[in-house]
Amino acid sequence: MAENNRNIRKEIDTKLNDPVLRGALARFAEQYPVARLKAYENVEDVDGLRNSFKAMKVDVVEHLEEIADKFEASVKARGAHFYRAKDGAALKEYLNKVCKENNVKRIIKSKSMATEEIHLNEYLKEEGYHVMETDMGEWIISIAGHKPSHMVMPAIHLSKEQCAEYFSKELGRKIEPVIYDMIQTARKNLRSEFIEADMGITGANFGIAENGAIGLVTNEGNARLATTMPRVHVVVIGYEKLIRNTQDAAKILRLLPRNGTGQRMTSYMTMVDGATPIIHKKDGQWVEEDRVCHVILLDNGRLEAAKDPVLKEVYHCVRCASCLNVCPVYTLVGGHVYGHIYAGGVGAILTALLHSMGDFEKINELCIGCRKCVEICPGKMAIPDLIDELRARNVKQKGLPFMVSAVFENVLSSRKVFHTLLRAASLAQKPFTSGKMIRHLPLFFAGLSKDRSLPAVAETPLRDRMANLVKKNKPNAKKRIAFFSGCNTDFVFPDTGENAIKVLQDLGYEVVFPEDQSCCGKPIIGMGDRETAKNVAIRNIEAFEEAKPDYIISTCPTCTETWHKTYVELFADDPKWKDRVEKIAHKVREFTSFVAADYEKLGRLNPTKGNEKVTYHDSCHMRRGLGVHEQPRKLLEAAPGYEFVEMHNCDKCCGMAGAFGVKYVELSMPILKDKIKNIQESGATTVAVACPACMMQIGGGLDKQAQGIKVKHVADILAENLK
Amino acid sequence: MKKVCTNWAATFTSDLVSAKYWNEFKQNATNAAAEIHEVNSWAEAQAKVLELIAEQKATKICGVGHEENAEVAKIYETISGLEGVTLHTDKFEIAEHAEQSHVGISCAEFHIAETGSVCVDTKSFEARVTSMLPEMHIVFLNKNHGVNTVEDAFKIISPVFTSGHMGFITGPSRTADIERVLTIGVHGPGRFVIIAIDETNGGAA
Numbered sequence: 001m002a003e004n005n006r007n008i009r010k011e012i013d014t015k016l017n018d019p020v021l022r023g024a025l026a027r028f029a030e031q032y033p034v035a036r037l038k039a040y041e042n043v044e045d046v047d048g049l050r051n052s053f054k055a056m057k058v059d060v061v062e063h064l065e066e067i068a069d070k071f072e073a074s075v076k077a078r079g080a081h082f083y084r085a086k087d088g089a090a091l092k093e094y095l096n097k098v099c100k101e102n103n104v105k106r107i108i109k110s111k112s113m114a115t116e117e118i119h120l121n122e123y124l125k126e127e128g129y130h131v132m133e134t135d136m137g138e139w140i141i142s143i144a145g146h147k148p149s150h151m152v153m154p155a156i157h158l159s160k161e162q163c164a165e166y167f168s169k170e171l172g173r174k175i176e177p178v179i180y181d182m183i184q185t186a187r188k189n190l191r192s193e194f195i196e197a198d199m200g201i202t203g204a205n206f207g208i209a210e211n212g213a214i215g216l217v218t219n220e221g222n223a224r225l226a227t228t229m230p231r232v233h234v235v236v237i238g239y240e241k242l243i244r245n246t247q248d249a250a251k252i253l254r255l256l257p258r259n260g261t262g263q264r265m266t267s268y269m270t271m272v273d274g275a276t277p278i279i280h281k282k283d284g285q286w287v288e289e290d291r292v293c294h295v296i297l298l299d300n301g302r303l304e305a306a307k308d309p310v311l312k313e314v315y316h317c318v319r320c321a322s323c324l325n326v327c328p329v330y331t332l333v334g335g336h337v338y339g340h341i342y343a344g345g346v347g348a349i350l351t352a353l354l355h356s357m358g359d360f361e362k363i364n365e366l367c368i369g370c371r372k373c374v375e376i377c378p379g380k381m382a383i384p385d386l387i388d389e390l391r392a393r394n395v396k397q398k399g400l401p402f403m404v405s406a407v408f409e410n411v412l413s414s415r416k417v418f419h420t421l422l423r424a425a426s427l428a429q430k431p432f433t434s435g436k437m438i439r440h441l442p443l444f445f446a447g448l449s450k451d452r453s454l455p456a457v458a459e460t461p462l463r464d465r466m467a468n469l470v471k472k473n474k475p476n477a478k479k480r481i482a483f484f485s486g487c488n489t490d491f492v493f494p495d496t497g498e499n500a501i502k503v504l505q506d507l508g509y510e511v512v513f514p515e516d517q518s519c520c521g522k523p524i525i526g527m528g529d530r531e532t533a534k535n536v537a538i539r540n541i542e543a544f545e546e547a548k549p550d551y552i553i554s555t556c557p558t559c560t561e562t563w564h565k566t567y568v569e570l571f572a573d574d575p576k577w578k579d580r581v582e583k584i585a586h587k588v589r590e591f592t593s594f595v596a597a598d599y600e601k602l603g604r605l606n607p608t609k610g611n612e613k614v615t616y617h618d619s620c621h622m623r624r625g626l627g628v629h630e631q632p633r634k635l636l637e638a639a640p641g642y643e644f645v646e647m648h649n650c651d652k653c654c655g656m657a658g659a660f661g662v663k664y665v666e667l668s669m670p671i672l673k674d675k676i677k678n679i680q681e682s683g684a685t686t687v688a689v690a691c692p693a694c695m696m697q698i699g700g701g702l703d704k705q706a707q708g709i710k711v712k713h714v715a716d717i718l719a720e721n722l723k
Numbered sequence: 724m725k726k727v728c729t730n731w732a733a734t735f736t737s738d739l740v741s742a743k744y745w746n747e748f749k750q751n752a753t754n755a756a757a758e759i760h761e762v763n764s765w766a767e768a769q770a771k772v773l774e775l776i777a778e779q780k781a782t783k784i785c786g787v788g789h790e791e792n793a794e795v796a797k798i799y800e801t802i803s804g805l806e807g808v809t810l811h812t813d814k815f816e817i818a819e820h821a822e823q824s825h826v827g828i829s830c831a832e833f834h835i836a837e838t839g840s841v842c843v844d845t846k847s848f849e850a851r852v853t854s855m856l857p858e859m860h861i862v863f864l865n866k867n868h869g870v871n872t873v874e875d876a877f878k879i880i881s882p883v884f885t886s887g888h889m890g891f892i893t894g895p896s897r898t899a900d901i902e903r904v905l906t907i908g909v910h911g912p913g914r915f916v917i918i919a920i921d922e923t924n925g926g927a928a
Contacts, residue, residue, distance in 0.1 A: 220911070276886075
């Protein structure tokens with residue numbers, strides 16, 4: 001397994017301090033979602049289209065060998081050559097032989113991620129061929145000596161001034177930074193390359209098994225030209241691009257341009273099938289003949305991925321890069337920090353599968369699990385889940401760093417040790433605490449509290465308040481609720497926990513608090529340590545079974561999701577625990593959606609208009625993990641004294657994302673600042689959340705950046721209006 | 724001329740191909756920066772082509788599609804008679820001259836409303852270079868030969884596409900690779916012009 005000694009923190013820092021990159025990415029992040037939606041306006045059933053595309057991909061992966069065989073037979077039947085390359089080395093050797101056999105000196109390439117993945121251009125140059133990249137963006141970064149920073153827009157990190165400098169250097173004359181002129185200059189220079197090329201190398205957006213055709217989408221026309229002129233055409237195509245039938249291409253063509261660039265179709269969609277005729281000069285005479293065509297099917301880790309029960313989902317990727325365009329971290333730092341050539345969340349997965357786990361280790365933490373990408377991926381790929389899976393496998397194989405595993409095994413898995421430490425922290429933090437916030441920290445912790453105050457650990461945790469709270473349970477309660485607080489609500493926001501319990505008691509429920517409950521285990525799962533997570537889960541499950549509740553309710557969506565979904569997954573292959581876990585997980589409910597359903601029945605959801613403007617921040621786990629977003633809004637709209645207003649990007653991550661907000665402060669803070677700005681611009685003086693982690697992050701940001709605005713959990717607002 | 728399908732129109736069925744998709748096609752093609760001229764006869768089409776040649780100050784032109792369509796052949800005859808204009812229609816001449824030509828003229832098989840694309844059959848080398856190398860590409864299109872969606876387009880393509888080279892063209896060549904600023908005319912034509920002929924409204928059939 002390749003190790004990797006990159007200093008990623010330093011690389012991130014460089015990117016964060018690159019104003020050209022930051023500006024370009026920020027503008028793009030704003031414009032892309034709008035363009036994408038507009039492109040889809042005339043598609044009746046987008047979700048249906050995505051489902052049908054996904055189903056098609058599922059079928060392809062299941063029958064990959066059969067489809068690849070058919071593709072091979074179809075290609076050969078049409079007079080083209082076919083080769084399966086197991087890796088980059090095999091592909092290069094084969095290609096070199098093809099070049100020699102056909103007396104190839106000059107090669108033009110149109111952008112292909114598969115060839116970049118194996119560094120084909122570098123190899124061909126070393127072998128003495130004249131190779132020219134013809135995609136404008138790729139050409140620019142090739143003359144700049146950079147790597148692509150985006151799969152679709154490789155040069156998004158460069159300004160026109162920087163481009164002009166590279167143009168001037170390459171062409172040996174002064175080129176002014178005028179975009180149209182620069183493009184025309186490049187066109188003239190590259191045109192002769194097309195005319196003189198002996199070979200054109202293209203990738204493929206799809207390869208059709210039934211007729212051996214490949215399809216290419218481009219806007220510039222370079223791929224079309226590469227399939228138009230040269231006397232030898234080489235296609236480098238990965239297994240993931242195979243489809244059964246010509247008709248299947250329609251699904252790809254309806255999704256890829258819309259998701260990739262916000263276009264209903266790219267300027268050119270070209271399909272090439274077999275040895276097509278060309279006219280060229282041979283011994284001074286124009287002759288027409290079929291050109292030489294080689295189709296190379298690249299494995300390089302793809303076949304293994306196809307056999308993997310979980311990771312085979314990577315075949316759903318259509319390489320549109322839309323997951324980057326909505327990623328809060330990618331849109332801050334761009335693609336270079338992801339190391340290899342595939343950027344973003346999907347890039348981390350592809351890097352692990354097609355390149356090395358060493359690179360994956362460096363970058364996997366840059367996925368904050370906000371699931372924005374899942375929401376728009378054409379193939380509905382669960383990118384964060386695949387990253388979790390890879391992380392867990394890596395941990396299983398290599399273990400966690402000693403300090404981390406020591407904490408998990410000795411602290412988090414023992415409730416008593418963990419809670420004793422938290423209580424000690426409550427005392428230790430005293431010198432830094434003012435009110436309920438820690439505004440400044442000394443030494444190397446200082447960065448943590450620069451743009452964000454941290455909440456202090458409460459003096460009296462929720463569990464110590466329960467003896468008093470249960471006294472308020474009404475006699476003859478209709479149902480029993482066991483309250484799962486989670487660490488934050490128990491030790492940082494016990495007031496919110498108290499308020500939630502009061503709201504539930506007001507609805508006539510008996511609320512109990514199983515004393516032996518501890519952390520839900522999400523931080524451990526997030527680090528990939530599934531064995532310790534299982535121990536933690538078992539202790540929680542036993543504690544709650546004993547309480548014999550009708551429902552288990554939490555004010556934390558992450559805890560809710562962990563109980564509801566992850567516990568079930570952790571024990572899916574454990575016959576001893578499987579049924580037991582499913583039974584208890586079935587009782588788990590998220591607080592706001594549970595209360596909203598009762599309020600609705602009681603006629604307590606009538607919209608009101610009070611004096612205080614309140615906006616709502618969607619927690620990632622709440623909205624995209626649990627699918628809850630309407631209910632908290634309905635509760636707020638009906639809350640006496642408040643007027644509900646929406647904010648821009650209400651469902652964009654606040655930057656906390658578990659440990660990320662602490663470990664990657666430098667990335668977390670710009671995301672938080674953006675959130676605070678959107679809250680301010682909504683005109684609200686209260687921002688409501690339904691997640692304690694968001695409450696911690698946003699509350700801390702408001703304390704430092706916008707003190708007039710308060711953060712409240714929906715439970716706090718509901719409790720204000722209890723009689 | 725070599726083609727993927729020698730007679731596309733013969734494969735069209737009324738459940739897929741209709742005149743009713745024109746307006747949406749026109750809107751989407753215009754949004755993609757294609758230039759559209761609607762005419763009611765081949766005579767009007769010819770007039771429009773001559774106008775464009777003059778406007779482009781074109782002196783070298785490549786044209787294909789005349790072997791399959793007598794009306795196109797007639798237009799090419801007229802262009803050949805223009806003073807100071809050279810028209811190449813022979814495939815070897817096109818191979819020789821396409822790169823220096825100002826205008827390339829060819830035919831599209833049908834249009835796709837959903838995307839504003841036209842489907843082109845480019846199995847022959849001369850059809851490919853005519854559509855890609857000159858600064859302006861003009862296509863003749865039967866206005867009534869349209870399909871609704873890309874799915875429908877592939878219902879037509881699937882049975883006939885067994886080998887060769889074909890595809891869609893949707894507006895001129897473009898890039899946004901520098902600062903995401905849309906720039907027209909990169910490797911392909913900077914102007915893509917569709918002359919849509921509606922033979923049902925009178926004129927030569």
